[in-house]
Amino acid sequence: MATALTRKDFVSDQEVRWCPGCGDYAILAQVQKVMPEFGIPRENIVFISGIGCSSRFPYYMNTYGFHTIHGRAPAIATGLKVTRPELDVWVVTGDGDGLSIGGNHLIHCLRRNVDLKILLFNNRIYGLTKGQYSPTSEVGKITKSTPAGSVDYPFNPITVALGAHASFVCRTVDVEQKHLGDMLKRAHAHRGASYIEILQNCNIFNDGAFNELSDKQIKADYQLVLEHGKPLIFGKNRNKGIRMNGQRAEVVELGNGITEKDLVVHDETNLALAFMLANFEPPLPTPIGVFYAVERPTFEEAVNKQLEEAKAKQGPGDLQSLLNRGDTWVVN
Amino acid sequence: MALPPEAAGHAAQSSALGGATRKSGERVESVVIRFAGDSGDGMQLAGMQFTAESALAGNDIATLPDFPAEIRAPAGTIAGVSGFQINFSSDEVFTAGDEPNVLVAMNPAALKANIDDMPPNGVIIIDREAFTEANLKRAGYTSNPLTDHSLDKYQVIQVDVTKLTTRALHDSGLNNRAVFRCRNMFVLGMISWLYQRPIESTIKWLEGRFKRTPELLNANLKALKAGYNYGETTELFTSSYEVPAARIVPGTYRNITGNSATALGFVAAAVKAGRPLFLGSYPITPASDVLHELAGYKNFPVYTFQAEDEIAGVSAAVGAAFGGAIGVTTTSGPGMNLKAEAIGLAVKTELPIVITDIQRAGPSTGMPTKPEQADLLMAMYGRHGESPLPIIAAATPADCFDCAYEAVRIAVKYMTPVILLTDGQLANGAEPWLLPDVNKLPEIKVNFRTDPEGFMPYIRDPETLSRPWAIPGTPGLEHRIGGLSSEDLTGNVSYSPANNELMVRTRARKIAGIAREIPPCQIFGDETGGPLVVVGWGSTFGSIREAVKQLREKGKRVSHIHLRYLNPLPSDLAEKLRRFEKVMVAEMNMGQLLKLIRAEYLIDAIGCNKIQGRPFKVSELTNRITRALEG
Ligand code: SF4
Numbered sequence: 001m002a003t004a005l006t007r008k009d010f011v012s013d014q015e016v017r018w019c020p021g022c023g024d025y026a027i028l029a030q031v032q033k034v035m036p037e038f039g040i041p042r043e044n045i046v047f048i049s050g051i052g053c054s055s056r057f058p059y060y061m062n063t064y065g066f067h068t069i070h071g072r073a074p075a076i077a078t079g080l081k082v083t084r085p086e087l088d089v090w091v092v093t094g095d096g097d098g099l100s101i102g103g104n105h106l107i108h109c110l111r112r113n114v115d116l117k118i119l120l121f122n123n124r125i126y127g128l129t130k131g132q133y134s135p136t137s138e139v140g141k142i143t144k145s146t147p148a149g150s151v152d153y154p155f156n157p158i159t160v161a162l163g164a165h166a167s168f169v170c171r172t173v174d175v176e177q178k179h180l181g182d183m184l185k186r187a188h189a190h191r192g193a194s195y196i197e198i199l200q201n202c203n204i205f206n207d208g209a210f211n212e213l214s215d216k217q218i219k220a221d222y223q224l225v226l227e228h229g230k231p232l233i234f235g236k237n238r239n240k241g242i243r244m245n246g247q248r249a250e251v252v253e254l255g256n257g258i259t260e261k262d263l264v265v266h267d268e269t270n271l272a273l274a275f276m277l278a279n280f281e282p283p284l285p286t287p288i289g290v291f292y293a294v295e296r297p298t299f300e301e302a303v304n305k306q307l308e309e310a311k312a313k314q315g316p317g318d319l320q321s322l323l324n325r326g327d328t329w330v331v332n
Numbered sequence: 333m334a335l336p337p338e339a340a341g342h343a344a345q346s347s348a349l350g351g352a353t354r355k356s357g358e359r360v361e362s363v364v365i366r367f368a369g370d371s372g373d374g375m376q377l378a379g380m381q382f383t384a385e386s387a388l389a390g391n392d393i394a395t396l397p398d399f400p401a402e403i404r405a406p407a408g409t410i411a412g413v414s415g416f417q418i419n420f421s422s423d424e425v426f427t428a429g430d431e432p433n434v435l436v437a438m439n440p441a442a443l444k445a446n447i448d449d450m451p452p453n454g455v456i457i458i459d460r461e462a463f464t465e466a467n468l469k470r471a472g473y474t475s476n477p478l479t480d481h482s483l484d485k486y487q488v489i490q491v492d493v494t495k496l497t498t499r500a501l502h503d504s505g506l507n508n509r510a511v512f513r514c515r516n517m518f519v520l521g522m523i524s525w526l527y528q529r530p531i532e533s534t535i536k537w538l539e540g541r542f543k544r545t546p547e548l549l550n551a552n553l554k555a556l557k558a559g560y561n562y563g564e565t566t567e568l569f570t571s572s573y574e575v576p577a578a579r580i581v582p583g584t585y586r587n588i589t590g591n592s593a594t595a596l597g598f599v600a601a602a603v604k605a606g607r608p609l610f611l612g613s614y615p616i617t618p619a620s621d622v623l624h625e626l627a628g629y630k631n632f633p634v635y636t637f638q639a640e641d642e643i644a645g646v647s648a649a650v651g652a653a654f655g656g657a658i659g660v661t662t663t664s665g666p667g668m669n670l671k672a673e674a675i676g677l678a679v680k681t682e683l684p685i686v687i688t689d690i691q692r693a694g695p696s697t698g699m700p701t702k703p704e705q706a707d708l709l710m711a712m713y714g715r716h717g718e719s720p721l722p723i724i725a726a727a728t729p730a731d732c733f734d735c736a737y738e739a740v741r742i743a744v745k746y747m748t749p750v751i752l753l754t755d756g757q758l759a760n761g762a763e764p765w766l767l768p769d770v771n772k773l774p775e776i777k778v779n780f781r782t783d784p785e786g787f788m789p790y791i792r793d794p795e796t797l798s799r800p801w802a803i804p805g806t807p808g809l810e811h812r813i814g815g816l817s818s819e820d821l822t823g824n825v826s827y828s829p830a831n832n833e834l835m836v837r838t839r840a841r842k843i844a845g846i847a848r849e850i851p852p853c854q855i856f857g858d859e860t861g862g863p864l865v866v867v868g869w870g871s872t873f874g875s876i877r878e879a880v881k882q883l884r885e886k887g888k889r890v891s892h893i894h895l896r897y898l899n900p901l902p903s904d905l906a907e908k909l910r911r912f913e914k915v916m917v918a919e920m921n922m923g924q925l926l927k928l929i930r931a932e933y934l935i936d937a938i939g940c941n942k943i944q945g946r947p948f949k950v951s952e953l954t955n956r957i958t959r960a961l962e963g
Binding site: 012014041042043044045046048051058059061062063064065066067068069070072075076077078079080081082083084086087104105108303306307309310311313314315316317319320322323324325326327328329330331332 | 633647653656659673674824
């Protein structure tokens with residue numbers, strides 16, 4: 001019955017109101033496309049969002065949805081997931097919502113490893129409030145609130161998550177539909193907090209922010225697709241690779257005595273490697289894919305286990321004996 | 333609750349020990365004792381055990397702990413003084429008492445911090461050896477009060493507590509420091525003898541507490557018994573006193589603090605609702621004990637989530653409520669400010685949660701361990717937009733149980749956040765609690781919507797105007813809610829001006845409609861009206877009731893109305909207030925309920941206010957009321 005669902009079953013009757021050309025459309029389409037593959041009944045799926053362009057997302061999904069307040073979606077989702085662990089809970093947030101006003105909730109829900117699928121739409125700008133710089137905007141960014149250029153050093157969304165010891169951290173791009181779909185599936189299969197940074201183009205206020213990664217002509221030279229157990233190779237002709245030179249990574253060209261054996265092999269369970277990859281800056285390529293994925297107990301499992309253990313040990317709570325506990329006395 | 337000494341008007345008046353003449357086992361009606369010492373002296377424990385003993389002796393009691401503001405204040409300083417006051421009586425007790433009959437001061441700082449509250453002829457029991465030069469200096473004394481005659485108007489009883497405890501424990505094998513920490517049990521034993529309290533409950537309690545450390549158990553038991561025997565054999569106290577059992581409603585009782593009662597009220601409500609309880613909370617004084625207590629009730633099941641901050645605490649409760657749990661959060665004033673936005677979300681999305689504000693003295697960090705009632709208007713209006721919600725305030729520690737329970741019942745019935753107000757005095761104060769029969773607690777009915785036929789997120793119950801509780805996991809009810817203005821019935825995002833007004837007004841009508849089930853106001857005093865009524869809410873109940881009772885005994889025509897429901901206010905309140913020539917509103921703030929009453933009813937009420945982080949003394953109220961009656 002659940003497997004019979006199609007993409008259409010996940011499309012709500014609400015008119016989608018993002019700006020024409022916004023990267024959010026592609027993300028919505030891919031989420032609706034992969035949803036049926038999970039085989040989960042619609043009623044068991046919940047999308048929770050904060051505030052921002054991305055946070056309109058739940059209205060467009062024909063599942064349960066909760067469009068909440070700025071930055072608080074991870075906290076609200078935690079309360080839901082802990083008490084209803086059987087539900088499939090997704091959080092949709094953005095660079096402002098998740099890394100600025102709600103940064104605290106995001107890192108804490110990652111460290112706790114609450115089994116939430118967190119989609120962080122990173123467009124490096126405030127779209128809904130019409131174009132102020134965000135915590136992921138580059139230094140020098142000229143926006144309405146920074147006419148002389150931003151002086152804030154930006155967050156790297158991947159290292160923020162790695163720093164919180166998130167158990168699943170990946171990056172993808174709005175227009176990379178197949179890759180995006182793959183990442184959604186990987187994230188969904190992961191037990192624990194799954195964090196997907198989706199580089200998303202805001203064509204109104206920050207058009208082309210990720211051009212190198214989305215432009216078909218050039219992207220192969222700028223994008224490094226991470227695959228577990230495989231050497232780090234990229235380039236249009238797949239002739240470039242990443243080699244360690246002492247403790248630093250460098251780009252090398254394959255051939256002339258340099259073979260795949262000289263290259264770094266990706267290992268998703270290596271936190272130090274994940275940090276290094278996350279910090280790649282030109283001339284190094286920008287990695288996309290799974291940086292880090294490890295299994296550790298989820299928060300709601302651990303919490304509910306304590307509840308079960310208490311019940312096994314003390315029996316189901318008996319209200320009257322709870323109230324009557326301790327020193328009591330009878331007045332006649 | 334407490335009948336203060338001057339109310340007793342008899343024996344208690346003439347001697348601070350509670351009786352005029354020095355006969356053995358003399359009967360006194362009511363006694364107030366304050367235990368005071370350094371934070372490390374265990375005065376809270378001594379006070380709590382004395383309370384338990386008094387309760388078992390059948391007295392009515394009320395207590396008021398007074399915690400030092402600073403946890404790690406240097407030993408021996410005024411900032412580090414911790415106090416515990418208990419009023420126990422053979423009559424009904426409404427407050428912990430204005431002035432102690434007996435002050436136990438374990439060091440000079442404890443004496444200095446409390447001496448101003450002592451009445452002339454009050455008894456002061458001090459540990460002589462603690463009055464060293466160094467300790468006197470730390471307390472800020474320039475001369476020794478034990479010798480400079482500054483204490484001449486009191487009955488000072490000097491006891492060598494330290495020496496006697498040390499002697500009793502000479503073969504305990506404990507080091508000096510550990511022996512020193514048993515002084516509180518020596519004092520407890522001594523005072524227990526003085527008022528003929530049975531110490532069996534304390535012995536049992538010690539056995540539980542030191543189950544794993546037999547040497548500490550033995551030492552504490554020895555100190556306790558040594559203190560008791562010391563009272564009996566020494567000439568210092570020429571008599572012991574007896575406070576007979578009070579006439580109390582029959583039933584089974586236990587002692588309970590307000591925070592404990594709040595926790596239990598939530599558990600009881602969740603059990604009755606047949607749903608798990610979820611507490612999202614961030615540690616804050618004086619609310620943390622509710623979190624601690626609920627963390628022990630996992631098997632009910634109770635989820636406790638120590639959140640990363642106040643906002644996450646309430647947000648997680650909202651998320652839990654969205655999923656069908658009984659979502660609650662607990663905090664104090666500063667935390668309330670932070671929770672405001674999420675409470676607004678619960679108002680807008682009409683999800684049932686209970687927000688408990690255990691009020692403390694503000695603004696800002698203020699005096700975290702001291703009570704105040706200055707968050708009422710914040711509870712009423714402290715959110716953006718039109719966001720009315722029900723507000724309930726507890727009157728006594730035990731009443732916290734009923735109020736927490738009622739808050740959940742209303743939240744679930746009307747699909748709304750509810751604010752429960754208590755305060756630091758109720759939170760840590762204790763009184764005997766008549767244990768409720770769980771079968772007789774009011775029904776809490778949870779009706780999750782399951783029928784997709786005709787379902788819409790904002791379709792309303794015609795009577796309560798509440799929307800359906802449609803939780804994720806229910807097939808066919810998939811829907812979206814959110815903070816954006818939403819269309820009537822469908823809940824779809826809507827910017828229609830008329831629709832917005834309709835929704836705002838509908839939610840307000842829903843809350844106002846709760847007044848239908850609020851019981852009529854009780855007038856204590858002149859049912860048909862008179863020259864003056866005092867209106868109060870929250871923890872001032874005891875002081876006001878006692879003051880009014882005393883004045884009425886003297887023939888003064890003053891009445892009392894206590895409000896448990898602050899929003900909506902009881903529908904008969906205006907009419908009842910108008911029966912009186914004057915309305916006085918007594919509260920621990922600058923006049924917040926006063927403003928509400930004036931604004932709602934155009935009644936020219938007057939205020940009686942105190943903002944000292946301390947409850948009203950009964951005598952303060954009787955003075956103010958007397959002046960109002962004259963003026
Ligand atoms: S402002 Fe930018 S991010 Fe927002 S909807 Fe428009 S294009 Fe998309």
